[in-house]
Amino acid sequence: MARHPATDRPRRARLRALACPLLLGLACASAVAAAPASYELVVGTADAPRSWRISGGEAEAASPPAATPLGSLWKLFVYAYLVDQGIASADYRCTGRNVQEEAYCCTPGEGIDRETALAKSCGLYFEPTRLNLNAADWRRYWESRSAPPWLNDLPRLAPATEVSVASLLVALSAIDAQARLQLMRVLQRVTLEARARPLLSATGSRLRVKTWSWHDARGKRIGGFAGWLADGTPIWLRGPGTSATVIEAVAP
Numbered sequence: 405m406a407r408h409p410a411t412d413r414p415r416r417a418r419l420r421a422l423a424c425p426l427l428l429g430l431a432c433a434s435a436v437a438a439a440p441a442s443y444e445l446v447v448g449t450a451d452a453p454r455s456w457r458i459s460g461g462e463a464e465a466a467s468p469p470a471a472t473p474l475g476s477l478w479k480l481f482v483y484a485y486l487v488d489q490g491i492a493s494a495d496y497r498c499t500g501r502n503v504q505e506e507a508y509c510c511t512p513g514e515g516i517d518r519e520t521a522l523a524k525s526c527g528l529y530f531e532p533t534r535l536n537l538n539a540a541d542w543r544r545y546w547e548s549r550s551a552p553p554w555l556n557d558l559p560r561l562a563p564a565t566e567v568s569v570a571s572l573l574v575a576l577s578a579i580d581a582q583a584r585l586q587l588m589r590v591l592q593r594v595t596l597e598a599r600a601r602p603l604l605s606a607t608g609s610r611l612r613v614k615t616w617s618w619h620d621a622r623g624k625r626i627g628g629f630a631g632w633l634a635d636g637t638p639i640w641l642r643g644p645g646t647s648a649t650v651i652e653a654v655a656p
Contacts, residue, residue, distance in 0.1 A: 440459045440460035440461075441459065441643060441644050441645075441653065442457055442458070442459045442643070442644075443457070443458040443459070443628075443641065443642065443643035443650065443653065443654050444456075444457055444458075444466070444469050444641070444642045444643070445457075445458060445463075445639075445640070445641050445654075446468050446469075446569055446573070446639070446640045446641075447633070447637060447638070447639045447640075448573070448637060448638065449573055449574075449577055449637075449638060450570045450571070450573040450574045450577070453468050453569075453570070453573060455467060455468040455469075458643075458654055461656075468569050468570060469569050469642065470568060470569070471566045471567065471568050471569065472566070472567065472568075472569055472572065472640070472642055473563060473564055473565065473566055473567075473618040473619075473620075473626075474561075474562065474563055474564075474565045474566075474567060474572075474616070474618075475563050475616030475617055475618040475627070476525050476527060476563060476614065476615070476616045476617070477572070477614060477616050477630050478530075478561045478562065478563065478565070479521075479522060479525065479527065479530045479614070480522075480576075480579070480587060480614055480630075480631070481546075481555060481561065481575065481579070482530040482532065482535070482537075482561070483518065483522050483530065483583075483587060483590075484579045484580065484583040484584070484587060485537075485542065485545060485546075485583075486518065486535070487580075487582075487583040487586050487587075488545075488580040488582070488583040489545065491535070493518055493529075493535055495515035495516055495517050495518075495529075496509060496510070496515060496516050496521060496526065496528050496529040496534070497510075497513075497514075497515045498510040498511060498512050498513065498514055498515070498516070499512060500512030500513075502528065505527060505528050506528065508524055508525050508526045508527065508528075509521065509524065509526035509528055509529065510526075516529060519590045519593075522587075522590050522591070522614070523590055523591070523593040523594055525614070525615065532558055532561065537558060539557075539558040539559065542556075542558045543556045543557070543558070546578065549578040549579075549580070550574075550578060551574070551575055551578040552567070552568075552571035552572075552574050552575055552578075554567050554571065555575050555578070563618055564618070569640060572630065572640060573638045573640065576630070576631070576632070576638040577638060584632070584636065587612070587631075588612035588631070588632055588634075588636075591612040591613060591614055591631055591632075592609065592612060594613060594614065594615060607655070609634060610633060610634050611629075611631065611632075611633065611634070611639070612631050612632045612633070612634065613629040613630060613631035613632070613639065613641075614629060614630060614631050615627070615628070615629045615647035615648075615651070616628060616629065616630065616647055617646045617647045624644065625644065625645055625646055626642060626643065626644055626645070627642070627643070627645060627646045627647035627648075627649070627650050628640070628641035628642040628643055628647060628650050628651075629641050629647060629650075629651065641654065
């Protein structure tokens with residue numbers, strides 16, 4: 405039976421009422437999906453940082469972000485402590501019992517030394533328990549260097565630890581000068597790793613950085629790098645994705 409146009413009018417109105425919010429939501433979702441990713445870059449000391457937000461190939465000045473997870477940056481401070489305190493540390497031997505973590509270290513039956521472990525981000529090498537680090541000695545050392553409180557607390561030295569970006573710049577500046585120079589020499593090797601190679605072509609030898617990856621409060625991957633410019637100025641970068649995808653996006 406044919407429908408009368410007048411009787412169809414209320415039905416069409418109801419469909420429009422249902423469809424409009426849905427279409428609007430899809431349009432908004434499409435706009436969000438199409439929006440370029442945003443990256444945050446901070447350069448300088450905590451008392452005089454310069455901060456930018458990079459999006460769609462454009463950079464604009466911005467306030468430094470409040471907080472960031474440490475990710476694998478904690479390894480920088482363990483390395484610096486070992487070097488400055490003259491603590492010898494044995495190579496880590498891969499056993500094959502922790503395949504996921506040892507993927508950053510070595511193949512079963514092989515070992516990895518301290519410098520290679522930092523360049524490859526082998527967390528198993530720098531585990532404080534494996535190195536028999538004393539928490540009280542650690543606290544005294546970093547307190548004497550006016551480090552931020554989170555760095556004084558050895559048990560808090562973990563990827564998930566949230567710290568302010570300003571305090572991270574303070575912590576990087578608190579590293580002993582000779583230890584920092586040695587760190588910077590090792591970190592030059594990072595730009596030769598496949599994940600960081602775009603940095604080498606885009607910036608040459610101007611960066612001495614450690615890559616890091618973790619996830620935000622919503623469980624989404626975030627990453628970037630932190631370390632120094634060649635002249636010793638602290639630098640930090642964060643964006644959505646792993647460190648490799650962030651570097652590929654922002655290197656140009």
